[in-house]
Amino acid sequence: MSKEIEEFIEYLKQEAKKTLPYNAKNGDNNIFKVQRYEHEKYDCELSQMLSRDKEAIDTFKEVYSKKYFELKHPFKNDIITRAVYTNIFEKLGFYGIFFIDKDNKFPWILYWLDNQFIIICNEGIFSHWQLLYNWCNGKFSNGYIWTIRNFINDIIAELMREDITYKDIAFCISIEHTRPYHYFMDSLCWLYAFDIKQPISNNKMFFKPKQCSFSNEDFLKIPVKFHSIRHGEYINHMLSKVVNESLSNFTLDNTHNHDLTIWLGIPGERRTWLTQLEGIPSILKNIARYFPKIKVYVDGMTAYDGERIEVADNLKAFKAIKAEVDKLNLDIDMESLSGYDYRSKICYCSTCDIAISDVGTTALVPFRFCKKPGVIFFASETYGKEDIKQIKNQIPSILAIDASFLKSIANKENAFAFNFHIPWQHLYNLAAQSLEEIKGIKMHRLDVPPVELVAKQYDLEQELGIKIPIESIALFDEVKQELNKISKEQKSNKELLESIALFDEVKQELNKISKEQKSNKELLESIALFDAVKQELNKISKEQKSSKELLTQIISSSMILQNYVNNKNLQDQSIINQNKNLIAELLYCKEQNSILEQKLAPKAKSRIHNQLSYKLGQAMIANSKSIWGYIRMPYVLSYIKDMHKKEQIAYNEKIKTDPNAKLPPLESYPDYKEALKEKECLTYKLGEAMIEADKSPLKLGYLTIWFKCKKIQKECKNR
Template sequence: MSREIEKFLEILKDPQKHFGINVHDLSTCKAYEYEKYDCEIALLHKCHFENDPDNEKLLSTFKDVFSKDYLELRHPFHNDVVTRAVLSIEAYPTQSFVFFIDENNQYPWILYHMESFVLFFITPKNIFTRKNFLRGGWYPISLFNNALNINKFIAQLKTKDLEFKDKKFGINFNIDRPCHTFCDFNWFNKLHLQNCKVINSPMFFKTNTMTNFIDDDDIVKIRPGLIDYDFHTKNNFIQEYIDEALEAHGGGGGEYNLTLWLGIPGERRIWLEQWEGIPQILKNLNLYFSNIKVYIDGMTSYDGERTEFKANVENFWKIVENIEITLKATHTKCSTFDPNDKNSANKALITTKNGQIDIESLSGYDYKAKIARCNLCDIAICELGTTNLVPFVFFRKAGVAFYCYSNQIPYMKSLAQKISHLKTINFAYYKLNKHIGFECNYHISYQHLYNLAAECLEELSLENKIKGFSRENPLKMHRLSVPSVELINKAYELEQKTGVVLKNNKEEKKILQKIKAQEKLLRTQNLLLKIEQKQAKSNNPSPQAQIPLQKPIPLQKPKGAVERVHRHLAYKLGIAIIVCSKSLLGYARMPFVLYHIKAQHKFEQEKFQKALLKNPALKLLPLESYADYENALKEQRCYTYKLGLAMMEAHRNLFKGGLVWFYFESKRLKREFEKEKQ
């Protein structure tokens, strides 16, 4: 039994305490001084620090390492000691710990693989990482914390588990993060490892060059990705993946004016306007393109598999329903995925007054199928998560790129430099709503995305890349007015607080349509009776000869005056002042609450005025036309309403002592109210 392994396991039970590490302070982690050593790990850290992934010595060294039956590396500090991998533990979706030991069981150490080979490694001395990884930010700290969580995975280990033994290894591609997988594939090709042993397990892309498969049976698993891979380098092997995909799923795309790839977030991120935004974008595109094909991306299955992802499917049909409502579809033909029919899919052919939109869900397809379909697309509107891999990384499609959190901005800018006609969002039209780790939701106005897509399509038409348009006959599209993202965010927060969502509420629209139809019928009947009366008068000028006429059918006065008054700014402000004045904390928050209410009210009024310009029938009746008009007048004379009016007057005279006046006016109103109660 090895005393050194026992000590090492004891250290790993609480590495933070033993090494004196603060998980929120990367400076407490040690940088590996590769210049002092001569081994595979030192060479790798050197090439990573110098950004030299094509170093010939690096490639030849690790090709030799992966070509053997056993995974052996020289100890990172004791370079004359050869150590062998004897155990691997998959800790997180893309992260694993690989345990190494020498034949005398004297020098244990652990390789931690995440985004690159030996991101961290642990010895009895300390935990070490790359020099250029010791930077701030939540992402490095998160990975650092994961590495230190090794104590969760070694609780059941015994000394004999880490002792030297003849344990073979295999290359592992069975991870559930596609970008990491393709990075590993690129290194697999770069190191010419086609004859090496690959574990025969589900993976996102099986290439034709993989021939030496082995079973996952008590072996060490290792990924071949050495350094973070830039997919936009010349020798990136992407064309080989595309060729294999087209060979497996070739075929034409049909006669469409426009074929669009729509990559929206789904697993851990949400574009909060997507339910309203996607239909609106398609509605505006449909004005210029009568026959549109839309592929909506989603979760991806492993190679050769076809899986249903419930959340993606529900989102797809929700989008289809909203498209029907927004575009006032006259007919929709739907089909759903059948596990017994490999050619079936979740699809909808929506007929609109301007043509057709053929929309298809790509959720559950493998990458070869997705690549083949993206090959047919004219442009992509895509978020910069995993969904951007096919349109922007593989095909470099023109279109619109938008980010979900700010650390994607540098990547977005680099894409814009490398891909022609790729438009990126303006930071002013984006607002993060919630961000916890890798999960977030955010606001982007769909009007901004449409405008960018229009700009891209116009440019492509000048290069004869859009059907029906050319330099001689260029495409010219309208632009939409883009609302303030701050107001969009405030409207969303208000919906969350009240639970009332009016956008695309199908049932409510049906009820409103019935009410309008009934009112229209009554008005028509009254109009006909008035015409009959006039005709009767003209035919019988003598009063004695006049025939008694039926009285017009009276319109029953609707109720709603009180509700209208409650929506007045004065009433809203009055309620807020009363609620906030009940505590010291409320007084402190009052200015912010009142500002929010005023901004939200202004936003709602502007939105209503725009709707009124498009549809004058939305004009509201005078208050006196309602059955509860008298009650509404009482509400306008109440303490709450008067208090709100006083605040509005004080704000108008803010620099003329308005707030001082409001203080005394509010006291007077309060006395008046209490006197009336008595």
């Protein structure tokens, strides 16, 4: 090993010891930095790729056609360097390539992250601007810097162990990746663009082009990577190649036996449509009014080329959805394609009339490859926007959901994971619009409930364990408003006891109805529930319990009755009227049974817990227990801040229209003095410090936030 290589490894060791920017203390000059590669000043393959992209394509074609993989040094452009060692992060598709010149004097490393690259050499650590500042509005720059420093840590030991001097070592192409989207978009497209003739490492791949030769020999593995402003052109070329090869020998029997064939792409790995079990059957039921015989292919996880796998979570979701569809007793044939490879999926999707699919990887087959018309939805507007824009350029007739009908629920453990709510009625309406254009027919439309109402319905059903019609959610809101009004008034226990007597009257009326409709199991269940409610009322009158417990059970009863009224086709109209009267009486009962919340359920403490300082402090403590927690902390805190701001805006708007909804001052609560202690706790103080840092001029407060947090922690511990 040459002196220059040893010095380079020592330089890497020093870099690995440096402080990450977001952990730096005030006055710390030993900070790990990634600088911009000023490609305009240099004349090499990498600078050419960033400035003269069309010319660079021809240059890289030549580079990949040679026996040895050689590039000019990124700063000393008169020096030719050769790749002699690679380090592959297979799960993430990251590659580190070590280069050295024939005199072993100018070592450097090229670190590829999909279509982004990092240069590590004696001059420093460099990237082109997009990596650190443009991707997702720069939110993940700290995460990438952490990844780069970790890579340096990992590769040091490898370099010390390997023979990394200049030598003749042939290379083969490696395009392996565990993420299908990046495999096709960031690797396979360049394999076609460069018309690669070199052998390809025979590893598992999502698509193996038949034109390529594959090798199991121990070559140096070099990725096919590139950065181009005309990326879209090469992607389209790759997509058409993959589709043509997939369909070249395809035959599928009985493709014309159905009136309509639908491709359904529902996410599952990192995103879940929370109401899909109800939503998908409901969409199909409405479509079946116009197409009596329907075939539905349901997508899922995809196997490597030529393989079949079983994905338990996909099959479980599919069986649950199919069971609900089968209950409709309609001619709808559902088939799961979970665990098939991309060749097979492209063939099946080519027979479909329409696709309804999530964006991202799920959209590859229906929209990227097969370019089917239909409906595209997304779990988060942030991550779906660019993909939808690209897909719309290829399929102008594609219909995307209105973001006002989307409610995303972020996963604090994973910045890329989102569960979400979309009213299924909105998806049906878009599908109907698309089918009208495709089939030339006229289809009905549905009223779409607000997504907040859908989310509230789902939460209540999970909490109470019963199915609740959407109409009852509106009733719930009305009741809640009434209870809030009553909670501000002075209600006595005498009124509570009077309302118990009123419950007896309500039960008597229910018994009368049950004699007329003895077979109605649901009504009988509601009578039993009234007994339980009455018992709870008696307990509350003796134990002074919170009105929230009463609210849940009263609403459960009223919702069952509301469902009964809305969904049962009773022959006797007078019984319907009696039920409606009962609901009105039930609402009156709730008013009578509300107990002053200030007196029985003090909540000044909960008001403190809902303040931004406390929320931020909670998140800081929760995320300070691991390195991953520290990495995602800035994003979690940013999310909490944004959501708190939205809540405050919504609250201010609400009290403008309904002044009675304004919360009383904290001083008016019986537990006010107790609640003030919460402002002195570690959680609140940490959040308070974070807010002060954010409000400081030029955000300079962040430079000292670590010290302040340590000081606060010490003070709270000694208190």
